[in-house]
Amino acid sequence: MKISIILMGVITIILLSSVVLATKTNEILISYSxxxxxxxxxxxxxxxxxxxxxxNEDIQRTVIIQRLINNGMGETLTSYPGGEIKYLETESIGWPYLEYEITLGPDEEKEIGFEIKYRIIPTNSLIELEEIKVLDKSSRSIITTSEKNKYIKIECNSDGICDKNIHENYKNCPQDCISGNEDSWCDGQKDGKCDPDCLAHLDKDCKEGEGNQKVYSLRTKMIKEKKQLSEEKTGILQDVLDWFKNLF
Structure with missing residues (x-):
């Protein structure tokens, strides 16, 4: 009986140890400061x-840290101590990314910092942060990634100038851009001015023939082309039907 109890105790200890070790496997954690x-x-x-x-492991790990640089949204790194800019080669473009190589002792943590700036403002002022990947140096397999759906807000510089070069408009920078002006954004505000970015029916201040004539002309052209294509298809279908009728 005593031997059985001892054996059960030993087995329990082994199982518990296995669970603890399992929770320590491949645990490299990423968190923003x-x-x-x-x-x-x-x-x-x-x-x-x-x-x-x-x-978060009991052994030393050497890892590679990578983060893409979103040039499309105007991301620029101005300082990245200890890091290196590399390029992910594709068929059409070399996509830049920031890479670090660091060695961490057991339960050791390191803070990494870089300076970044954005050249433009998105329409909704929000930019989703690029994912940070941590890879094992030897196998190049991904150990972990940063949390997704993280956004930062890009604010305008409030200098009194509605700057189209950085995509300022009434929506993302009302401090610099007043309603009713041409800024590539249809605000539709009732301000006594027909917004040149709006189609006439989207701004109550616009009369017929006013507003964004370029968009209106393009819309009208698309409607005409769609109608013409429909008529051509109808004509072809009628020709086919007539051809079948002539067979009998």
């Missing part, structure tokens, strides 16, 4: 972004 969703960047102004990498 503060809630990134609360961060705002002024357009064209460099700002420090920091995140922490922690080795």
């Amino acid at each position: 503060k809630d990134i969703n609360e961060i705002s960047y002024e357009v064209r102004k460099p700002q420090l972004t920091q995140f922490t990498i922690k080795n």
